[in-house]
Each structure stands twice: as C-alpha cells, then as structure tokens.
Amino acid sequence: MPFTCAAVIDSHIKALGFFVCLRSRNNMRRPDNVFLWNLTAAVFVLVQARPNMKLSSQSSSSLRSDCAGNLMRLSLDKALAVGNQLEVEAINGTEYHVLTPTLAAQCGYSMASDPWGNTRIYTSLMGCYVDNKDDAMFNVGLKLQLYKTSSSGVISHGVMQTCSYTRWASKEILCDRNYMEVSNYMATPEPQTETKWSAQEVNDDSKINNSPGASGAAHGIWKITFLTPEPLSMLLREAEQAGYSAMKTSSRLVVRSPYNTAETYSENVAGIPMEVLRVSTSYKSQHGLSVVNLAAACPTGGVLFTEAVISWYVPRRISHLMESRVRIVEVHMGINGQKLDKSQMATRGYSLSTTDFHHIIEIPVGAPDGYYKSHAPDYQYHISYTVEAMLEVLWRAENTQDDTRYKVLFPITTPLMPRPLFVEDHTDLAAGTFSVYLGKFLNDVELRNITFSTGVLTVEESNARGFTVQEHSFPNGTKSFSLQVAFNSDVVLKHNPEPVATTYFLPLTFGFMILPEETPFAQSIELQVSLQDVVMPRLSGTCDHSQFYISVEYGSQGPNFQTLVGPQELTPEVADDYEFRENQTHFSLVMPYTAAATVFEVITSDSVRARLDMLLWDPINEWVLDDLYLACYFPLMTTTCYSNGTITAVVAKVQSVPHLDLNSLTLMDQSCKPVFSDNRFAHFSFRADSCGTTRTFFDNYMLYENEISLSDGVAGQTSPIEPEYRQTISCYYVVNQTETVAFSHKPMSNDPDAEIGFGKLMVQMRLAQDSSYRHFYQAGDYPVMKPLRQPLYFEVELMQSMDPQLELILENCWATLEEDRTSLPSWDIIVDTCENHDDSYVTVFHPVMRDARVKIPSQIKRFSMKMFTFINGNNVLKDQIFVHCDSVLCVANSQADGACRGQCVRPSSMRSSTHQRKIRSTDSIHQMQISSGPILLFKSNL
Structure with missing residues (x-):
C-alpha cells in the first residue's frame, strides 16, 4: 500500500526538522505499488522491486559521482531533475532492485534533495547490492528513471562507480x-572456497553483498x-x-x-x-x-542556533563505543559527505574545536555549502537555512591499539527565522507618483498579484494598466519588488482633512508565492501623502442700479459643494429664477435686488441698501469654503408727490425689524391701509387732504405730512426687543406758481429714454511698493520713507465704476511741503496732462494692462517720479513732500478739446513751460481732487 507522510516520519527526522511525503504516480503505466521521487519536494528515496531489465546507460553532464571515504556519492543537478519524478534502482549483477524507504534504510542507501531538485544519493560501500572485492574495491551500480511530469516520457540514466577504500x-x-x-x-579471514557447510548453505557469489532475505x-x-x-x-x-x-x-x-x-x-x-x-x-x-x-x-x-552561527555539539566520549581509555587520533569536519581541509574551512568560515566533553562544529548561517529556503507559517514571511554537516573522528584504544572510525552525516536546518519585510516609501511629490519598494526576499519568492482598492490585478495586468511593477535582484541572492502608481489613478483614494489639503491614500496587498511548493502569503501596506494642492472655490460679485451680478469659480475640486443664496440652497428650480449660467470652470447668477434672497439694511428717501449673503458649503465635512456679503445702494423713491395732490409711498421691510407685518401698517388714519403689500414691500396711495395728512404753510411753500406706523390694534403685540416702526411722508408744493402741461405726438423710439439719476464716483491715489504695481502702501504705512532719487510709483484709479465708456485723465499733479494742496512752495509734476519738461528728472507714464485686478485699464493711470526735496540755497526746507492731482472723467474717444482728448496729447510746441495750471476743460464729466500721504526723505548716516 502507498506510503503516507506520517508513515515514514521517524524520531531522527523529527529531531532535525525534516519530513517526508511520498506520492504515488497512478497516472503512469506502472505497477500499482511503484512510488516515485518528486524532485521538487521529496527528501527520501522511493524504491520497489522490478523485473530484470537491461541497463541502458545515458551520460549526462548533470550527473556526477565520486567516492567519499566509505561512501559513494551521486549528485543530480537541478537542471536534470527539476520538475521530474525519480525512481532509483540498485544493480546487483544482472538484477535491478527498485529501492523503497524501508529497503534503503536496511541496505545502506540514503538520499537528500533540496526544494529545487538538487539531489545527492549516498551508498554505503558495505551496503547491499555492492560488488565488494576483498573489502578494497567496490563497484556500485545505480539506475535512475526520470519520469516527466508533463508527459509520459521516461529518461534512464545508468551510473557505475568504482571506489577504492583500504583505510x-x-x-x-x-x-x-x-x-x-x-x-x-x-581477526580470522573467512576462506573464499567451499567450507564444511553444505552447498545449500553457501553462496558461490560471496563477493557480492547479498540482499536481505538470503540464507x-x-x-x-x-x-x-x-x-x-x-x-x-x-x-x-x-x-x-x-x-x-x-x-x-x-x-x-x-x-x-x-x-x-x-x-x-x-x-x-x-x-x-x-x-x-x-x-x-x-x-x-x-x-x-x-x-x-x-x-x-x-x-x-545537539544543535544550537543564533542568527549568525550554527553550533553542532557531538559527545567526545561515547561510553557505548569507547574503551575505558582511548586517544583521539584524527578529527575532521565535512560538508555533504566530503571532508574539508583547514584552508577550505577557513575560506568558508567553518570551525572545528574540541573541549573536554564535545566536538564542536560551527557553521556561519548562510555559508555557501548550504541553502536558504522561504516559508510562510501563518502567512508571515520566514526563512530557514539548511546545511549537511559531517563529523569524522578516529580514536584508538590504548590497551588494544584498535582504531574506531566514527562518521556522522548530519543535515541541519535552522528554526524558521522571521523576516519582517522592509518597506521603502520613495513617493515623488513633484511627479505626483506613489513609489514603494518591498523586500527583501529569497529567489524562491515570486510576486503573483496586487490587491488594489478596486480589485486584484496580476503583475501583467498591473503593468498593462499603467502601473509600473518591477523586480530588482541583488548580488547576495536576494531581491525586492517595486510599484509605482500615479496620484490621479482610480485605485488611489482621496480625502480632504482640511479645505486646502488633499490626502492621497493607496492601500495595497501584495500576493506572493513560494516556489516550488507554491505556498502563498501576503503583505499589506498603506501609502499616504498629504498635499496643499486644493484651489478653493471663490465668490465674487458686483452691482448696477438694479441687480446683483455673482460669479463662482469652481477651483480644483469642481462643483462639489453646495451654494446657499441667502437662507436657501441653490437648487435647479431656484437657479432658473436667477439667470443661472455655467461652464466647466465657473457659474454666474444675475439677481434683482428685490429677490427673496436679499435683505434690506437701510432705507433712505431715494435709495435702499440691499445685501446679498452667499455661502459655499461642504456638507460632508461641514466646511465653509467661501462666503460673500455684498451690499449695494439701489435707487428707490419712497415718496412721490403728484401735482394733482396724490401722494404715493413705499415701505420696505428692513433687517432691523425682521418680524414686521407690512399689511398691519397704516397711515395716521388707521383706516388707510396699504393698497398692496407682500413680504417685502407695502405701497400706499392717498390724497393730500385725506388719511390724517397735515398741512403747513411757510414762505411760498406748502408742506403735507403723514406718518406710516403700526396700527394700535397690533402695536401691543410687537416684541419688546423690536423698535417701533415709524416712517414720515413729506411733500412740498410751491404756492402761486403756474405749471403748463403740453402734449405733443412723437414717433416711438426703439430705445427707451433713461431717467436722469444722481450718484457718487470716487477716485483714489496709491503709492506702489515697486514698478510691478502689485503691492501698495496702506494708510497705516504713512509716512513712507524713501531715499533721495528713489523712484516713487503712483497709481490713480476710478473706483466702483463699471462703465467702460468713462476714462480717467490726470490733468495736473504737483508736490508741496504741506498737506494743504494750495500751499507754497510747490513743484509741478504733470502739467496739462503731460510731464513737466522743466524738471531734470522727468515724470514717466506707465502703461496699464488688463489683468485679474484691472478690469477697465482706461480708468487707471500710473506714473513715476524720483524722490526730491525742496531747498533754499543749500538748505533743505523740510524732509517731506505731499503729492496732489486734479483728475477729470471723460467719455472715452471724445473728440472735444482740452483734457478729454487724452493723457498728454498736446503738441510739444504748445506745452507750457510755466508752472501755472490751466482752467479745467468743460468737456469733462466730473473733476476730482486727490492727494497722497506724507513721503519722508530717508537720510543715511554714511
């Protein structure tokens, strides 16, 4: 019956950490009781008797036989054996005996094979089936049958080795x-001729060691x-x-x-x-x-282990083998059945020593005569080292002078040594690539697959996906593996721990296989990197006379946020009401100031200040990504007085009285209620002689007044923390003035006439820190200190204007010692829109280009001058100057004369050399005066 793994384990094997597993080859066309070596996993010889057959010897460079003292050693290279199954037959004359584990141990045969198929077969010269000639010449015959695992082919190799041994x-x-x-x-040699024993008891072929079972x-x-x-x-x-x-x-x-x-x-x-x-x-x-x-x-x-050295202890005195007094004559160590001399031992780092009680052989772990092997108990990477040591001792009894040779072949395997895998993170932030090295492994380890967050990929599939998987070999026989994955790959997980940072997270599980046993194990690692690479979304907005204009730039994360317009979320339904437009980078809204999302802050007689609150919100992390609080004044006539005596008034709910019920408002006569009201506005319309309106005369005017307030019926219901609501309505009428109203017909125009309104435009002058005009001195930086002849860079800008038809012109600029722009002395910098050519350091105008800050270049002027001071003779009057300018606003491309023709357009022949400033042009829309803060002369002590 077939052998199992348990059937052939003995205490010797257990003590050495070896095991045997025999496998039958039922698929081969051989008798059922034939067993074969699998040279990628076996440890012992498989044997069985076979019919007589003729030896067909085949020579092979992968087969080597030699004599090692009282043993014959046969070596099979893995190139011959790997992947095959081996059957060994002993040759006894014309008979072939297939060796079994039992017969091998009984007859003096042993076999050792590493996991890759490198195999050694030892035959005792005193073994069965050895042709023994006078205990001096020994002929050993073996036949090897290699069965291909991938086919039904059989390769035979015959080996005949003659060993001479007389020692x-x-x-x-x-x-x-x-x-x-x-x-x-x-002591008494046996005769080789027939003795007194009968022929039935005598073997004529006595020179051949007989097999077990003979008489x-x-x-x-x-x-x-x-x-x-x-x-x-x-x-x-x-x-x-x-x-x-x-x-x-x-x-x-x-x-x-x-x-x-x-x-x-x-x-x-x-x-x-x-x-x-x-x-x-x-x-x-x-x-x-x-x-x-x-x-x-x-x-x-008797084996002790450290991470670096194997120490094998063998008793020096073995009571069952030695006489009472013996002398050690020779002590040798060897490897794989072959003795080594001192130079060979020194080269390999081996040592042999003797104490009072032991012979001690020390072998460095990793010595070249052994081999490392990978293991994966509990899926954790370990290695072991195996070497076959030999000790040979010759001692002599002092009383009999008899010699005893003691020879031990002793395979040693270290305990499993854990090898935690090192991980080198070579992630390249500049390249945006995860890069990891994992190792070190023995050469019997293969990387089979990698588990990503999206699934398992083989090495080939990983490379096909654009990931880079490589194997790196090292001179010491180890290797490592590397993997590169781009941050933007779909297998990389992304998380934002804070609004401006992204954490890239790559979980990996490397699946390995130990050959040839195909034992799997895995190693999981996690790569992580955080980058400040998030471009935040940005809100911006402007107003005109009736609407808010809002723009939202998405940033690097795209539109992955919520937009709150006032108290409500910007849903598709809400967006339809606000002229919503979008593309891949941003979206925009156009919203009337009366929209439900706005709030009214202040009401005046002719305007309302409305505010729009917007918020970009990350609901997952509960982050405010950006916000905008945009407040603008919009024209709103709250009271209108008609010549027929009708008065209309508009009431708007303001933020300071959020719970005001507009429908509860009345005039002084509480029966006069709004003719219309909603949640934002209430409209009143009444005659000047009704609803409790009062009338007052003074000079040639007549004044009508009324008041809008809460009716008495609800006044007591208002919250004590809310102020009482009062709004006065006043109308002035001129007494004794006749108004003539004419009517005429005029064809309808396609363009409606715009109503004339009033507003305010502001101009500011700033001192830049350098010629890039990107950074400016703030109010708290004045007075600014500058060395003599250091350039001063000025910028004058029309503020809060969105009309591209308006152009700002610098008409005259000059410097004074005092803050008073009319003080003397003064020095002209720009005269009639041009530089002052009487100045030895001529003023320089700088072009203004459109960029992210400059929307309308024609409404900004830039010039530079060199720092100077006023002197009287050789005396400095004061260490400071103030710069002043008169500017005008013109219609762009105006053909009118004067300043509105553009900045410095006068022919040079017409430029005045005096310091008198001309009368401002009547073509200007508006004239404004601006001044800088004090600029101090910086004095060096050198």
Missing part, C-alpha cells in the same frame, strides 16, 4: 540520514541479540524481516539498523540525545561459533 579501521560506525551502520574487523548460513550469521537494554534474540531472517541487516564480507562483520526501531533506544550522552544500537552477533566460522558485540550511537540533536 578501514578495526571498527567503522556510520550515521547516515536514515540508518546506523557498524562494521567490525574479523543466514550464506553469511555464516546464526543469531543476533539486541540489547535494548534487555536482551532480545532473533535469527537472521527474523531480524531482516524486522528491517535490520547483517552480513559478513571477506574480513568484516556488518550490522545496519534504521532509526527509531523497537530494538534501538534513546540516551543522553554529555547532554546530547543519541539513538543507540547494541547487538551481540553470533556467527559460524571454521573454528566454531563466534560472538561479536557491536554498537552504534548516532546523535539526533
């Missing part, structure tokens, strides 16, 4: 992977007594059936036992666990019955 000690003890062997020199008389061995420690006797055939082997050669008696049998036992020697075999062998010779006591003791432990 036999009186006693040889061999501890191999799966068996213990002891051989003892027989005990053929070996001359009669009985084996196992000392366990209680004696247990077995005939040879019984011992062979129990898995043991005993035979005689021309000069030696050989006994072999697998580990962990019923007749072996464990014992601590100098603190080291040993597996012990003690037998008493009775055999027939021509002199009668001889009894030889044999013993073997093999270490099953």
Whole structure:
C-alpha cells in the first residue's frame, strides 16, 4: 500500500526538522505499488522491486559521482531533475532492485534533495547490492528513471562507480540520514572456497553483498541479540524481516539498523540525545561459533542556533563505543559527505574545536555549502537555512591499539527565522507618483498579484494598466519588488482633512508565492501623502442700479459643494429664477435686488441698501469654503408727490425689524391701509387732504405730512426687543406758481429714454511698493520713507465704476511741503496732462494692462517720479513732500478739446513751460481732487 507522510516520519527526522511525503504516480503505466521521487519536494528515496531489465546507460553532464571515504556519492543537478519524478534502482549483477524507504534504510542507501531538485544519493560501500572485492574495491551500480511530469516520457540514466577504500579501521560506525551502520574487523579471514557447510548453505557469489532475505548460513550469521537494554534474540531472517541487516564480507562483520526501531533506544550522552544500537552477533566460522558485540550511537540533536552561527555539539566520549581509555587520533569536519581541509574551512568560515566533553562544529548561517529556503507559517514571511554537516573522528584504544572510525552525516536546518519585510516609501511629490519598494526576499519568492482598492490585478495586468511593477535582484541572492502608481489613478483614494489639503491614500496587498511548493502569503501596506494642492472655490460679485451680478469659480475640486443664496440652497428650480449660467470652470447668477434672497439694511428717501449673503458649503465635512456679503445702494423713491395732490409711498421691510407685518401698517388714519403689500414691500396711495395728512404753510411753500406706523390694534403685540416702526411722508408744493402741461405726438423710439439719476464716483491715489504695481502702501504705512532719487510709483484709479465708456485723465499733479494742496512752495509734476519738461528728472507714464485686478485699464493711470526735496540755497526746507492731482472723467474717444482728448496729447510746441495750471476743460464729466500721504526723505548716516 502507498506510503503516507506520517508513515515514514521517524524520531531522527523529527529531531532535525525534516519530513517526508511520498506520492504515488497512478497516472503512469506502472505497477500499482511503484512510488516515485518528486524532485521538487521529496527528501527520501522511493524504491520497489522490478523485473530484470537491461541497463541502458545515458551520460549526462548533470550527473556526477565520486567516492567519499566509505561512501559513494551521486549528485543530480537541478537542471536534470527539476520538475521530474525519480525512481532509483540498485544493480546487483544482472538484477535491478527498485529501492523503497524501508529497503534503503536496511541496505545502506540514503538520499537528500533540496526544494529545487538538487539531489545527492549516498551508498554505503558495505551496503547491499555492492560488488565488494576483498573489502578494497567496490563497484556500485545505480539506475535512475526520470519520469516527466508533463508527459509520459521516461529518461534512464545508468551510473557505475568504482571506489577504492583500504583505510578501514578495526571498527567503522556510520550515521547516515536514515540508518546506523557498524562494521567490525574479523581477526580470522573467512576462506573464499567451499567450507564444511553444505552447498545449500553457501553462496558461490560471496563477493557480492547479498540482499536481505538470503540464507543466514550464506553469511555464516546464526543469531543476533539486541540489547535494548534487555536482551532480545532473533535469527537472521527474523531480524531482516524486522528491517535490520547483517552480513559478513571477506574480513568484516556488518550490522545496519534504521532509526527509531523497537530494538534501538534513546540516551543522553554529555547532554546530547543519541539513538543507540547494541547487538551481540553470533556467527559460524571454521573454528566454531563466534560472538561479536557491536554498537552504534548516532546523535539526533545537539544543535544550537543564533542568527549568525550554527553550533553542532557531538559527545567526545561515547561510553557505548569507547574503551575505558582511548586517544583521539584524527578529527575532521565535512560538508555533504566530503571532508574539508583547514584552508577550505577557513575560506568558508567553518570551525572545528574540541573541549573536554564535545566536538564542536560551527557553521556561519548562510555559508555557501548550504541553502536558504522561504516559508510562510501563518502567512508571515520566514526563512530557514539548511546545511549537511559531517563529523569524522578516529580514536584508538590504548590497551588494544584498535582504531574506531566514527562518521556522522548530519543535515541541519535552522528554526524558521522571521523576516519582517522592509518597506521603502520613495513617493515623488513633484511627479505626483506613489513609489514603494518591498523586500527583501529569497529567489524562491515570486510576486503573483496586487490587491488594489478596486480589485486584484496580476503583475501583467498591473503593468498593462499603467502601473509600473518591477523586480530588482541583488548580488547576495536576494531581491525586492517595486510599484509605482500615479496620484490621479482610480485605485488611489482621496480625502480632504482640511479645505486646502488633499490626502492621497493607496492601500495595497501584495500576493506572493513560494516556489516550488507554491505556498502563498501576503503583505499589506498603506501609502499616504498629504498635499496643499486644493484651489478653493471663490465668490465674487458686483452691482448696477438694479441687480446683483455673482460669479463662482469652481477651483480644483469642481462643483462639489453646495451654494446657499441667502437662507436657501441653490437648487435647479431656484437657479432658473436667477439667470443661472455655467461652464466647466465657473457659474454666474444675475439677481434683482428685490429677490427673496436679499435683505434690506437701510432705507433712505431715494435709495435702499440691499445685501446679498452667499455661502459655499461642504456638507460632508461641514466646511465653509467661501462666503460673500455684498451690499449695494439701489435707487428707490419712497415718496412721490403728484401735482394733482396724490401722494404715493413705499415701505420696505428692513433687517432691523425682521418680524414686521407690512399689511398691519397704516397711515395716521388707521383706516388707510396699504393698497398692496407682500413680504417685502407695502405701497400706499392717498390724497393730500385725506388719511390724517397735515398741512403747513411757510414762505411760498406748502408742506403735507403723514406718518406710516403700526396700527394700535397690533402695536401691543410687537416684541419688546423690536423698535417701533415709524416712517414720515413729506411733500412740498410751491404756492402761486403756474405749471403748463403740453402734449405733443412723437414717433416711438426703439430705445427707451433713461431717467436722469444722481450718484457718487470716487477716485483714489496709491503709492506702489515697486514698478510691478502689485503691492501698495496702506494708510497705516504713512509716512513712507524713501531715499533721495528713489523712484516713487503712483497709481490713480476710478473706483466702483463699471462703465467702460468713462476714462480717467490726470490733468495736473504737483508736490508741496504741506498737506494743504494750495500751499507754497510747490513743484509741478504733470502739467496739462503731460510731464513737466522743466524738471531734470522727468515724470514717466506707465502703461496699464488688463489683468485679474484691472478690469477697465482706461480708468487707471500710473506714473513715476524720483524722490526730491525742496531747498533754499543749500538748505533743505523740510524732509517731506505731499503729492496732489486734479483728475477729470471723460467719455472715452471724445473728440472735444482740452483734457478729454487724452493723457498728454498736446503738441510739444504748445506745452507750457510755466508752472501755472490751466482752467479745467468743460468737456469733462466730473473733476476730482486727490492727494497722497506724507513721503519722508530717508537720510543715511554714511
């Protein structure tokens, strides 16, 4: 029946951390009980008897055989073995014996294979099926059958190796992977001719070590007594059936036992666990019955580990093997069954030392004769290091001068060593790319896939998506992997912890596979970076005589916010009422000042100050992204007096009386209520001689007055914290004046006539900090200090005008010592719109270009002059100057004469050389006067 993993584990293997797993190849056309090596995972030899067949030897550079003392060693390179399954047959003359694990341990064969298929097969020169010539020449024959896992093909390799070995000690003890062997020199050589035993008991082919199951008389061995420690006797055939082997050669008696049998036992020697075999062998010779006591003791432990060094301790004195007094003659260490000399040990960093109780071999972890292997217990990355050490000791008994050679092949594997993976974050902020390095791994690890926030991608799929996945190899045999992902990839999660910052978050799980076992494990990491890269949305607005104009720039996050217009959200339905327009970068609104979202702050006799409150709101994070509080005056005639004696009045609800019920307002006669009212306005219309209107005469005027207030019926219901509402209505009429009203017909025009109104325009003059005109001195910065001849950059601007037809002209500018613009002395800077050519440091006009701040360049003038001071002779009158200007507003492109023709348009021949300022032009719309703050002369002490 097939072997299972549990069926072939013994204590020796357990102690060394090895395991065996045998797999049958039922899909191959072979007998059911044939088992094969899988050279990518196996540890022991699989064997089974096969019919006789002719050897067909095939040579291969991947097969190497050599002799290692009392062993023959056969090596298979992974290039030959990897991916195949191996069957090993021992050749005995013309017979082929497929080796099984039991037969291999019984007959002196062992096998070691690393996970990649590098394989070594050891054969004891005293093993079964070895052609032994006088214990001096040994012919070992093996046949290897390699079964391709991907096909039904079979490759055969025949190996014949002859080893010469004559340095036999009186006693040889061999501890191999799966068996213990002891051989003892027989003082009286056995004749090679027929003895007194019958032909039935004698094997004519006695030079070939017979297989188990042959007649005990053929070996001359009669009985084996196992000392366990209680004696247990077995005939040879019984011992062979129990898995043991005993035979005689021309000069030696050989006994072999697998580990962990019923007749072996464990014992601590100098603190080291040993597996012990003690037998008493009775055999027939021509002199009668001889009894030889044999013993073997093999270490099953004694290894200490650090991260850097493996220390293997073997007892120096083994009581079951040594006489009372012995002398150590030779001590050698080796690797993979081959002894090393001192120079080889020094090159590899190995050491061999002896104390009173132990022989100690020290091997650096990672030495080149071993190999590392990856593991993933609990899906965590670990590594182990495996090396096959050998100790060979020769000692001599002082009383008998007999030598004993003690040889141990001892595979060592370190405990699993955790290797937490290092993560190097090489994220490039300038390039906007996550970059991570993950390692280090052994070469038996492959990256198979990466789990992103959107799903799992193989390495090939990741590269196809534009991510960069690379493998990096290092000279020490390790490697790492790297991944690059752009911030704007769809697998990157984004979050805004604050309005102006974005956190980019890349969760990753790397899926690895350990070969050849295909053991999976994973490593999760998270990459995160925060950037101040958010361009906030921005609100801006202006007004004209009747409407608010609002513009909203989206910023870098797009329209991902809520817009609140007054108390209500800007829904599509609300937007339809406000001339909503949008594109990819912004949207705009046009809103009448009477819209429900506005509030009235102040009411005058001819205007109302209305305010619009807007808010950009992030409802997820509850952030105010931007706000705007825009208040403007709009023309509103609250009282109109008609010549027929009718008076109309308008009442608007103001913010200071938010709960005012306009329908509850009355005139002085409380029966006179509004002719119309809503939640914003109430309209009254009444005759001058009604509703309690009073009349007063003075000079040639007649005054009618009334008052709008809350009726007595509701006055007591107002909140005590709200003021009483009063609004006085007054109308003046001229007495004894005749008004003539004419009527004439006129064809209708397509353009309605605009009603003449009144307003205020302001002009400001500012001193810039440099010629870029981006930064200006504020009111708190004056007086400004400037060195002599340092340029002064002035800007004069018409404020709050949206009319592109208006142009600002600087008519005259001059400097004085005092703040009074008419004080003397004074010095002309601009004369009749032009520079003063009598000045040795001529004034320079600077062009004004349209940009984000400058909307109408014609309404801004810029000029510069050099800092100076007034002197009288050689004396400085004062260390300060004030600059004053007269400016005019003109209709652009005016053809009129005077200042409105433009800034400095007079021919040079007509420019006055005097400092007298001309009378301002009658073509100007409006003339304004402006002055700067004090500018102090900066004096250096140097």
